[in-house]
Amino acid sequence: MTDERATEPPRPVTAALSGAAAGAAALGVAELAAGALGRASSSPLLAVGAGFIDLTPGWLKDFAIRRFGSDDKTVLLIGLGAGITLAALVIGLLSRRRLSWGLAGLGAFGAVGVVAALTRPIAGPADAAPSVVGALAGMAALTALVRAARPKDTGPGTEVDRRRVLLTGAGVIGVAAAGGVSGRALLRRGDVTSVRADLRLPRPASPARPVPQGAQVRAAGMTPFHTSARDFYRVDTALTLPQVDPRDWTLRIHGMVGRPVELSFDDLLREALVERDITLSCVSNQVGGDLAGNARWLGAPLAPLLRRAGIHSGADQILSRSADGMTLSTPIEAILDGRDAILAVGMNGEPLPIAHGFPARMVVPGLYGYVSATKWVVDLKVTRFATDRAYWTERGYAEKAPIKTFSRIDVPKPLAGVKAGRVAVAGTAWAQHRGVDAVEWQVDDGPWREARLAPVPGLDTWRQWVAEWDAAPGSHTLRCRATDGTGHTQPGHRAPPLPDGATGWHSVVVTVT
Incomplete structure (x- = not known):
């Protein structure tokens, strides 16, 4: 021109x-x-x-x-x-x-x-x-x-x-x-919305344990024990949700294996599916944050699928890839050590929502999501950390990221006003695959007091806790800390999420009148 x-x-x-x-x-x-x-x-x-x-x-x-x-x-x-x-x-x-x-x-x-x-x-x-x-x-x-x-x-x-x-x-x-x-x-x-709506999932060969009575603490404003799909946190890089038709979906297991495996979605549904309550949490979760959720997942155990492929000696990583090209890395030992690592197809009794990985995603309890929870997964490469680097590890995050022992106060809310007298202090704690053995809470700089723990169906879910506080008028700071099944207590020092998860005690300030 x-x-x-x-x-x-x-x-x-x-x-x-x-x-x-x-x-x-x-x-x-x-x-x-x-x-x-x-x-x-x-x-x-x-x-x-x-x-x-x-x-x-x-x-x-x-x-x-x-x-x-x-x-x-x-x-x-x-x-x-x-x-x-x-x-x-x-x-x-x-x-x-x-x-x-x-x-x-x-x-x-x-x-x-x-x-x-x-x-x-x-x-x-x-x-x-x-x-x-x-x-x-x-x-x-x-x-x-x-x-x-x-x-x-x-x-x-x-x-x-x-x-x-x-x-x-x-x-x-x-x-x-x-x-x-x-x-x-x-x-x-x-768009696969209608395909998902028409999908009927098989019953699990191994159903989830019943949720014990009392697992849900009865306190106004308390977090539900099971998180709905609508309220479950979503952290990923997808600006548009991948639309993966299960009729076209395949999963390839390859790399350092003796017999590469390829599964269709129908093949996956024919596996002996298990149902488990598992809490997921994001490495970006700040102290007291809500980037964690607990759901009932249905899926095929990952360990038998990997063993079917025949893992070569020296392999230490599963490099998983989603339909939109995102790559995540998972330590192989975390899949083969007996925990309920699954290739999930269902969430809370329904097919996976599109936003949460339909038709299939990884769920590995005990690890932060960026190394365990690949959504829209289509490829599993058995490899080594020294050979292949995933999206987040290339950006400075840790290769292996076990979830840190964490607790938070859910009620009263920060800056809440409460009446003097008996006040319920309640919250949620998690240490997936280790379990939560104790939660302590503190008013201002007073002594630590042990809270009552609600029962849970297993080590891989979060655990709710509650205590009664005889609240006196004035402004007060409440804190909490958890101890996991290995005896490790949540540290008080605050550290940011990068590179392997935040640490610190959660605190809220409330006004008693």
């Missing part, structure tokens, strides 16, 4: 809005192209967002999770959208004097999208197409808008044909909206 100058360029507001409209057209057409390919990961917005997540340092990831929780991805996309809008406005202003500057800006954004899409773990050459097509559409839109906004010579003076500007702008916005909506609709073709 030629580099053009206007003796009387468009007004700054008109030029900026032209850039915004051209940027919207570029994104809309790119979404349409991604929808036609059937690959959400090739969308420039999602590809750049995923790349941003990959480049974000661990401390910033932890801050985002701590500040926004499960809404961190929504906040990222909103921020990314705001940044793109601002950049598009600047591109419009650049094109006010020289159209070629604005076109170069759109080309640069297209190049960023191409690089981001092609560097995704499951990318192919076709994933570059949406960014290229979107950039070309944006260039064409910007050219049309800039030309429409240029004053025309009408004899004694010049004037802008406002009708032409409005019609051109409306056309560009229409293309942007139609492309975006159509692209989203095309991507929904692969």
Whole structure:
């Protein structure tokens, strides 16, 4: 395209809005192209967002999770959208004097999208197409808008044909909206919600133990013993949920094995499934945080599947890969030592929710999720830590991450106001695969007192605790600490989650009136 100058360029507001409209057209057409390919990961917005997540340092990831929780991805996309809008406005202003500057800006954004899409773990050459097509559409839109906004010579003076500007702008916005909506609709073709709804899971060959009476502490505002799928924490890097049809799903077990194994979903359901209550927790969980949940999982034991493949001597890691390319590493000994490590297909009596790994995920009790809980899992490579590094270990997190002994106060809530007299102090503690043997609590700097522990069905679930406090008027600080089945007591020193989980006593300040 030629580099053009206007003796009387468009007004700054008109030029900026032209850039915004051209940027919207570029994104809309790119979404349409991604929808036609059937690959959400090739969308420039999602590809750049995923790349941003990959480049974000661990401390910033932890801050985002701590500040926004499960809404961190929504906040990222909103921020990314705001940044793109601002950049598009600047591109419009650049094109006010020289159209070629604005076109170069759109080309640069297209190049960023191409690089981001092609560097995704499951990318192919076709994933570059949406960014290229979107950039070309944006260039064409910007050219049309800039030309429409240029004053025309009408004899004694010049004037802008406002009708032409409005019609051109409306056309560009229409293309942007139609492309975006159509692209989203095309991507929904692969939605597996109805497939999941129709799936019927077999009964377990080994049912879970009954939950003992009293496992749920009766105190207003207390955490439920079983966490619903809706309330179960979700921490992952997927900006869009992978849609994996169980009819097409396969699991490959390979690497340092004598007999590689490949399972279909039907093969998996024919295994002797077990049902277990297991608490999962995230390494990003802060002291007193809620990035932990307890659910009843149904799945096939992992150890027999690995032994069926024939593990070679010297292997010490399972490098698991999800359908979207995420890799996690798990110590082999944690799967083969007799604990209930499973390839889960069900959660709380239903097929896994899509957000929690449908159709299959790993669940290994006693390890933080980043080394044990691969969602949408499709590949297990038997290997060595010295040979293969997973996503989080490449970013400074520990290779082996046993869950630390943890406790928190659930009621009263922080900064709560309570009436003087008898007050219930209650909370939750966990030390998966070791069990919780004691929880102590403290008022201000007074003596530690032992709380009453609720019964649990096994070592792999969290355990609730409760105590009665004779609360006197004033402001008070409550603290708690747990001791696990090995005799280790939760340390008081506070440490951040990176590299292997936070430590410290949880405390809350309450006002008694």
